[in-house]
Amino acid sequence: MIKIFNSLGKSVQEFIPMDKRHIKIYVCGPTVYDKIHIGNARPLVVFDVFVRLLKKSFEKVTYVRNITDVDDKINKKSIETGIPINELTKQTIKNFHSDCFYLKNIHPDFEPKATDHINEMIEMIKVLIKKNFAYEVSGNVMFRVNKFHDYGLLSNRTLDEMIAGARVDVADYKENSADFTLWKPSSIDLPGWESPWGRGRPGWHIECSAMSKKYLGDEFDIHGGGIDLVFPHHENEIAQSCCANETLKMARYWVHNGYVNIDEKKMSKSGNNFITISDLLQKFNGEALRFFLLQAHYRAPLNYKKAYLNDANSSLSRLYRAVDGLGVEGEPDEEILNSLKNDLNTPKAIARAHYLAESANKGSKEAGQLLKNSSKILGILENDSEKWFKEGANQFFSSTNDNDISPKDIEELIKNRLEAKKSKNYRLADQIRNNLFKKGIILEDHVDGTNWRRS
Numbered sequence: 001m002i003k004i005f006n007s008l009g010k011s012v013q014e015f016i017p018m019d020k021r022h023i024k025i026y027v028c029g030p031t032v033y034d035k036i037h038i039g040n041a042r043p044l045v046v047f048d049v050f051v052r053l054l055k056k057s058f059e060k061v062t063y064v065r066n067i068t069d070v071d072d073k074i075n076k077k078s079i080e081t082g083i084p085i086n087e088l089t090k091q092t093i094k095n096f097h098s099d100c101f102y103l104k105n106i107h108p109d110f111e112p113k114a115t116d117h118i119n120e121m122i123e124m125i126k127v128l129i130k131k132n133f134a135y136e137v138s139g140n141v142m143f144r145v146n147k148f149h150d151y152g153l154l155s156n157r158t159l160d161e162m163i164a165g166a167r168v169d170v171a172d173y174k175e176n177s178a179d180f181t182l183w184k185p186s187s188i189d190l191p192g193w194e195s196p197w198g199r200g201r202p203g204w205h206i207e208c209s210a211m212s213k214k215y216l217g218d219e220f221d222i223h224g225g226g227i228d229l230v231f232p233h234h235e236n237e238i239a240q241s242c243c244a245n246e247t248l249k250m251a252r253y254w255v256h257n258g259y260v261n262i263d264e265k266k267m268s269k270s271g272n273n274f275i276t277i278s279d280l281l282q283k284f285n286g287e288a289l290r291f292f293l294l295q296a297h298y299r300a301p302l303n304y305k306k307a308y309l310n311d312a313n314s315s316l317s318r319l320y321r322a323v324d325g326l327g328v329e330g331e332p333d334e335e336i337l338n339s340l341k342n343d344l345n346t347p348k349a350i351a352r353a354h355y356l357a358e359s360a361n362k363g364s365k366e367a368g369q370l371l372k373n374s375s376k377i378l379g380i381l382e383n384d385s386e387k388w389f390k391e392g393a394n395q396f397f398s399s400t401n402d403n404d405i406s407p408k409d410i411e412e413l414i415k416n417r418l419e420a421k422k423s424k425n426y427r428l429a430d431q432i433r434n435n436l437f438k439k440g441i442i443l444e445d446h447v448d449g450t451n452w453r454r455s
């Protein structure tokens with residue numbers, strides 16, 4: 001039995017699937033205008049472990065995580081930098097995938113982009129207007145919040161509090177200042193699509209309602225995201241989906257992870273304590289960052305200090321020593337599994353991992369084996385120990401200045417690596433990748449080939 005804290009109801013509840021043969025989970029993904037920071041990395045890792053647990057416990061799991069590639073922040077960034085929107089989003093998605101790769105994330109089953117689903121959004125908005133939940137004023141379509149009686153249920157707020165909390169613009173086309181945007185007009189210099197309300201673009205919230213409906217149906221099991229998304233984003237998603245689809249719930253379980261603080265302070269771009277994942281990955285192995293992110297309970301705030309990453313790295317080295325020479329053979333450790341099943345208690349699972357490592361380093365083969373068998377569910381210790389010690393974070397500092405390798409040579413090496421992989425010479429393929437990494441070149445494998453970038 002899996003238990004999880006449901007923000008809808010504010011309690012730890014037994015997870016009862018709608019259909020135990022097929023679990024459906026949606027997690028809000030990034031808005032692609034900038035490199036992701038350590039606060040964005042936390043949900044990526046938390047929900048990755050949760051999905052691994054679900055995949056272990058159920059026959060079939062569909063995991064959807066969207067990409068928001070139409071947004072005012074993107075438009076603003078494009079104007080500031082002079083980089084065309086298409087290029088900006090493409091590059092940011094590429095960086096995002098590379099960060100996910102280094103954080104040892106499994107890829108979602110679907111990763112829909114908002115701009116590929118404008119029609120679905122328009123259709124849903126049409127339904128909302130027809131059912132009188134939305135109204136159009138001169139090219140703006142607004143959701144009529146006081147028509148939805150459950151509005152505020154997730155965030156536990158009254159309508160008055162939400163009006164104050166949202167700091168909404170008082171626009172004269174709004175019937176009620178808490179009404180939120182489903183569609184808005186676009187000037188010719190901004191991205192826009194033809195719609196029954198003129199050329200325009202969607203509001204942020206509607207994409208998750210439209211895309212979760214397309215990939216998971218009108219109602220599904222779990223919706224996840226960071227705690228900062230509860231209001232207004234998730235509250236608005238629920239309002240749109242329940243009213244358009246005529247369901248009582250959009251998702252049965254709403255799961256939210258806590259904030260990341262940096263040196264005890266809330267992370268902010270303006271506060272100069274804003275750390276991107278790609279910055280960290282130049283100095284630390286992604287697995288160490290992942291391990292660090294799992295050390296606190298997912299709902300608790302997590303404090304980041306650089307020293308903690310060094311600690312995570314040496315802890316991982318100890319665990320890798322304990323599983324040296326072992327491959328996965330059999331089921332994960334029951335105590336680790338049960339800790340995860342109990343509201344995703346990763347600190348307890350990690351404490352148990354340390355205990356098993358200690359026993360293994362004292363000579364218990366069985367303990368080492370149980371630890372190695374638990375690697376898949378935690379997403380750590382999946383490499384060979386030999387590889388970990390060769391690539392360990394300390395070595396990431398060395399020879400990164402030596403990046404005078406030409407693009408032509410890099411492409412040539414990528415080609416050689418592909419051939420090595422084809423002929424199943426994985427050792428050579430890894431060697432090529434590692435050698436390039438030491439020269440500051442990061443390879444990113446995608447379905448349609450391998451890209452590279454300088455670190």
Ligand SMILES: [Zn+2]
Pocket residue numbers: 027028029208233237
């Ligand atoms: Zn969302």
